[in-house]
Amino acid sequence: MSKEIIKIENLKREFTMGSETVHALKGISFTIHEGEFVTIMGSSGSGKSTMLNILGCLDQPSSGTYEIDGVRVKDLNRNQLANIRNEKIGFIFQSYNLLARTSAIENVELPLLYNSKVSTEERRRRAIEALKMVGLGERLHHTPSQLSGGQQQRVAIARSLVNKPVLILADEATGNLDTRTSYEIMSLFQELNSKGITIAFVTHEPDIAVFSNRTVILKDGNIIQDKINSNIQSAAQQLANLPKEDH
Amino acid sequence: MRILNLLKIAFKAIVLNKMRTLLTMLGIIIGVASVIAMLAIGEGSKASIRETISAMGSNMVTVRPGADDRGPARGSGGDVQTLIYKDYEKIKEEVSLINYITPVVNGGGQVINGSNNWPSTIYGVNPDYLNIKVVGLQSGSMFTDAEVQSASKVVLLGQTVVDNVFPDEEPVGKMIRFNNIPFKVIGVLEEKGENTFGQDQDDVVIAPYTTVQKRILAIDYLNQIMASAVSEDDASEVVEQVTEILRSQHKLLDSEDDDFTVRSMEELISTFSSTSEMLTILLVAVASISLLIGGIGIMNIMYVSVKERTKEIGLRMAVGGKGSDILMQFLIEAILISITGGLLGVLLGLTATVFIENFLHWPTSVALYSIIVSFAVCAITGIFFGWYPAKKAAALDPITALRYE
Ligand SMILES: Nc1ncnc2c1ncn2[C@@H]1O[C@H](COP(=O)(O)OP(=O)(O)OP(=O)(O)O)[C@@H](O)[C@H]1O
Numbered sequence A: 001m002s003k004e005i006i007k008i009e010n011l012k013r014e015f016t017m018g019s020e021t022v023h024a025l026k027g028i029s030f031t032i033h034e035g036e037f038v039t040i041m042g043s044s045g046s047g048k049s050t051m052l053n054i055l056g057c058l059d060q061p062s063s064g065t066y067e068i069d070g071v072r073v074k075d076l077n078r079n080q081l082a083n084i085r086n087e088k089i090g091f092i093f094q095s096y097n098l099l100a101r102t103s104a105i106e107n108v109e110l111p112l113l114y115n116s117k118v119s120t121e122e123r124r125r126r127a128i129e130a131l132k133m134v135g136l137g138e139r140l141h142h143t144p145s146q147l148s149g150g151q152q153q154r155v156a157i158a159r160s161l162v163n164k165p166v167l168i169l170a171d172e173a174t175g176n177l178d179t180r181t182s183y184e185i186m187s188l189f190q191e192l193n194s195k196g197i198t199i200a201f202v203t204h205e206p207d208i209a210v211f212s213n214r215t216v217i218l219k220d221g222n223i224i225q226d227k228i229n230s231n232i233q234s235a236a237q238q239l240a241n242l243p244k245e246d247h
Numbered sequence B: 001m002r003i004l005n006l007l008k009i010a011f012k013a014i015v016l017n018k019m020r021t022l023l024t025m026l027g028i029i030i031g032v033a034s035v036i037a038m039l040a041i042g043e044g045s046k047a048s049i050r051e052t053i054s055a056m057g058s059n060m061v062t063v064r065p066g067a068d069d070r071g072p073a074r075g076s077g078g079d080v081q082t083l084i085y086k087d088y089e090k091i092k093e094e095v096s097l098i099n100y101i102t103p104v105v106n107g108g109g110q111v112i113n114g115s116n117n118w119p120s121t122i123y124g125v126n127p128d129y130l131n132i133k134v135v136g137l138q139s140g141s142m143f144t145d146a147e148v149q150s151a152s153k154v155v156l157l158g159q160t161v162v163d164n165v166f167p168d169e170e171p172v173g174k175m176i177r178f179n180n181i182p183f184k185v186i187g188v189l190e191e192k193g194e195n196t197f198g199q200d201q202d203d204v205v206i207a208p209y210t211t212v213q214k215r216i217l218a219i220d221y222l223n224q225i226m227a228s229a230v231s232e233d234d235a236s237e238v239v240e241q242v243t244e245i246l247r248s249q250h251k252l253l254d255s256e257d258d259d260f261t262v263r264s265m266e267e268l269i270s271t272f273s274s275t276s277e278m279l280t281i282l283l284v285a286v287a288s289i290s291l292l293i294g295g296i297g298i299m300n301i302m303y304v305s306v307k308e309r310t311k312e313i314g315l316r317m318a319v320g321g322k323g324s325d326i327l328m329q330f331l332i333e334a335i336l337i338s339i340t341g342g343l344l345g346v347l348l349g350l351t352a353t354v355f356i357e358n359f360l361h362w363p364t365s366v367a368l369y370s371i372i373v374s375f376a377v378c379a380i381t382g383i384f385f386g387w388y389p390a391k392k393a394a395a396l397d398p399i400t401a402l403r404y405e
């Protein structure tokens, strides 16, 4: 078996709001191995984003352990966490989180600005490459307000790819896309996955889950199902089978 | 490399937030400029008062008849006749710290040259007068001791008198009449202009005191004795000695008050200095308040604008920016904005000062400390309040910062 890239044990996350405590995660455990493509499903408010934020080292669990690539996250200091986010993880936010009044290309370049190993020319080249991968080669200099919701989402996807991460964490990355575009993105993810990149993908849509090799279902902060998908569909194939668009 | 990236990021952020940058800078610019201009006005009037007083003769000691009229009302000293020539001689003889001394008699009258006439004041003095008042001659020469002895009918004129009675002539060598007595003009005094109190120092006629006493006023007492101490520091010693001499000359009992008043310019200077000191304190207070208000303005806009960007800070951390990167970025931004604003403020302050000097004709003097203090206060406030909220935001978990509304 390949190595464990994500390992969580009895992970809990509580939010205290005044006297009230929200138990968003009630003690979940699972492991994701290198090269897996996992979809995480569940109804709204079940704790998917909360879990993904912890996996992305953006948030700390209230209790339980999280090991990333064999290292306990609790033992890492803030700078080491920043380095992991910068070099190992590509995170796609549910709400995009693009810098306003900043062009698509500059938004995509952002992670590389914090990596001193990447030169200015390479930064630009990789940003353009990532934008082309998500089909936005023609929209390099548009600012978020000049892009559609789906296009903004694709800029956010490009930004998560630009640092060549080993782990992509996507929070409803296709939530705003039409079937054709979301299949395109899924086929891109499948391609990246086939190159060894581990992907955890939060989604609501069961027909997206068929492209992954495993589906985890959350309900009220607990895992209620964790199932290997033996019949993985090819997104590229599905895309070809889609009826031709008539213009 | 890393710092270069951060500079780039900071610069982009500044350009991205033009309005915020402009408003922050405006606060700094106005704060700095107003303090500089205000203190320049204060320092300017202070300097001008000092200048006026020392132009009157900084070592000067004057003796007037009658009691000190600064005390409780005691009747005017105007026609008191307690000061006599003998007093003058005695002081001249016995006070060693004096280098010049002159008796003074003065009276008003008409200066007439043909059809031109002008009301002025004639001062009867001896040749020491010029040294005591620190005034030179434009043309001609001072009368001599011999001319004083002989009560010669010679005069020197101030520029205002010349302008009015000799509009297009060279006065030296010409004759004038003062109260119908003919005098020969032997010199013209250097122009002194108005003093700070608005008196025209050039509206004078100078003649030997003997001449004025006998031929014009027909008196045998003196209106005043003017002397000049060897140095400014000796002036108070001179005042004491003169007081002692005059009290014994006038045979005053210990219980009696002085029937004369001795004053040094030093005293006058300190009176006015304390006035202008008050003025400066007032201005510094006003400047401090405007600096404070400016500082609060800078603080507000910096604090709010950085706070507003908590989400941006969260995102930067989420994609791998370290806390130190974020802080450095905001620090660079704050420094760039504050320093630029401060420099523009200094520039505006200096321009305003030049404007005030040239168009409003107020005396100004830019104090270096006002530039340094106002610049420092505004820059430090700007930098601190650009840095502090960023520090707080950078200490959050990325997701907490991202959620900030
Ligand atoms: N910062 C927070 N403070 C308080 N409660 C929170 C916070 N974040 C999440 N929660 C709560 O935790 C629960 C899980 O939220 P989460 O965002 O993980 O849901 P989700 O599964 O991503 O839902 P959706 O599909 O709608 O995105 C919700 O009940 C939410 O109200």
Ligand SMILES: [Mg+2]
Residues within 6 Å of the ligand: A048, A049, A050, A094, A171
């Ligand atoms: Mg969510």
